[in-house]
Amino acid sequence: MKPAVAEEEGRGMQVVRAQQGLRELILAGELPPGRRVSEPAMVERLGVSRTPVRLALERLAQEGLVTPGASGGFVVRAFTAADLAAAIEVRGTLEGLAARLAAERRPGAADLAPLRDCVAALDGVVAKPVLSEDDFDTYVRLNAFFHEELTRLSGSGVVARAIEQAAAQPFASPSAFVQLHATEPVGRDTLVVAQEQHRLLLEAIGRGEGARAEALAAEHARVAQRRLRAALSDGDRLAGLPGGSLLRLAAGRP
Amino acid sequence: MKPAVAEEEGRGMQVVRAQQGLRELILAGELPPGRRVSEPAMVERLGVSRTPVRLALERLAQEGLVTPGASGGFVVRAFTAADLAAAIEVRGTLEGLAARLAAERRPGAADLAPLRDCVAALDGVVAKPVLSEDDFDTYVRLNAFFHEELTRLSGSGVVARAIEQAAAQPFASPSAFVQLHATEPVGRDTLVVAQEQHRLLLEAIGRGEGARAEALAAEHARVAQRRLRAALSDGDRLAGLPGGSLLRLAAGRP
DNA sequence: TAAGGCGGAGTTGCATGCAACTTGAGTCAT
C-alpha cells in the first residue's frame, strides 16, 4: 500500500510517522490504558505497513508509553500519580547532576552566553504584570531552551541522553505544566519563582558553585512536583491535557 | 531458513538471540567501533533473518552500544574515558535518589530483611583474609543483589527503570570492575571499603536518614570511578575485558 | 443450568521480496 498523500520522503520516515501517530493516539486517549495495540488496526489508521508500526511500538516501549504484553504485542501503559512524581524527581536529579558538572567545568563567559541570553529573555517575559497566552508560549519555548542549554553545558553526551530519556516520560518534561498555569490567577507567580531559580542556577554555574547548582536544579524540578499535586487535588485537571487519560488514580478502576 | 539447532522456542526468541549474539560480538571487539553493522552479515553469523536482527539493533541502539548511521543502518559506538565516567556518575546519582527515597519511606524490618541478609553474607565473604576467585564471584553476585534490592526499596518502578538503563551502559554496572580487583594485591581492600559503604547505606536507610543515604550511594559509585581511572592509567588494563575494545582514548586514531 | 471443551477468526513473530539508495572501484578526461 503506497502512502495516500505523498509527503516529503526520507530515511525512516514511515517509522517516524508511525511513532508520532501512535504517540498522538495514545496521549489523546483514543487507545485507553491496558488496551492491546492491534498492529493491523494501526496499519489502517496510520497508513504504513506493519514493519514500521512494530518498530515504532518498540521505540514507544523504551519511551515508556507502552509495555510488552504477557502474550505478545504491546499494551498501553497506565501511570499512577506516584509514577509521574518519580519521573519528575528523576529528571530533577539528573538535571542537578548536569548543573553540578557544568559548574565544575568552570565554563567561560562565551560558553555561558546562550544561557545568559536565555535568562535575560525570560526576564523580559516574566517582567510583564499580566501575561497573555502568547507570553506563556514564549516562556515554554525559552524554558525548553534553558534546559537544553543546561544539559549541553554538562559537557557529557551520556548525561544528556539520560536526561532526554527521563524527560520523555509523560508529564516529566520541563514545560509539562506551564500551560496549566496560563489558566490560573497565580500562574504568573509560579513563573516568577521558577525564573528566579533560573537566574540563581546561572549564577551558581558561572561561579563554579557545583553543590549549589545541583541543589538549585533539583529544587527547580520540584516546582513541577507542586504543580502536579495541585492539578491532581484540584478536580483532576490533568484529564484535559494530552496524556491525562493515561493517569490511573490510586482508587479502584473507573 | 530454519534455526540450525532446535533450541527451546518461545516468544521473541529470535530477537533475544540476535540481541545477545550481537552484544557478544561487539563486546568481544569483533565488530570494531565506527564499523557499520551489516545486517546480511549478521544474518549469516547469527542464523536468524533480517527482521529480528534489525529489532535487536534497535534495542542495542537504545542501550547505547550502537548508534544510527548517517545514511541508514547502525554503527558500533566508541566510548571515551569521559563517557564511561559519566555513565558511572549517572548510575551513582540515580542510586543516590533510590537510596533517599528508600530512607524516606521508612521501611520496616521486614522490608529491609533481604538487604540485611545480603550485607551479612557480604560481610562473610569480605571477612576472609585472602580471597579466592570464587570469593570474588560470590561478591559480584551478592553485590548485584544488593543494588537490585536498593533499587527495589525505592518503591518506584520509574526509578528502577532509569537505574537499569544507566547500568546497562558498558562498564557502568555496579560490578563492572570487581573482576579486575581479583588480579590485584589490594583488591580485597577495595572490597572492604565498598562493603563498609554497603553497611552504612543499610544503616542510613533503616534510620530514615535520606540525605545521608543519598550521599553514601553516590560516593559508593565513586569506588568504580577510582577503579576506572586506575585501570586506564595502569597500561590500559580495560583492553582485556569484554567491551574494552570499544574504548577510544583521547589520543588520535589508532 | 453450569462447566468444560472446541473451533475459527484474528493476531503475532519471523522470513523474504522489492525498489531506492549508498558506496566504492574503475575509467576517462585533463
Place this chain on the structure above:
DNA sequence: ATGACTCAAGTTGCATGCAACTCCGCCTTA
C-alpha cells in the same frame, strides 16, 4: 598523475507472505 564521473554490487527500509499461537464465543454434555 590527479580529479571527477559512471556504473555495478551491496545495503537499507518498507511491504507482504506464512505458520503458530492466542483469545473469544459457541456448543455439547452432564
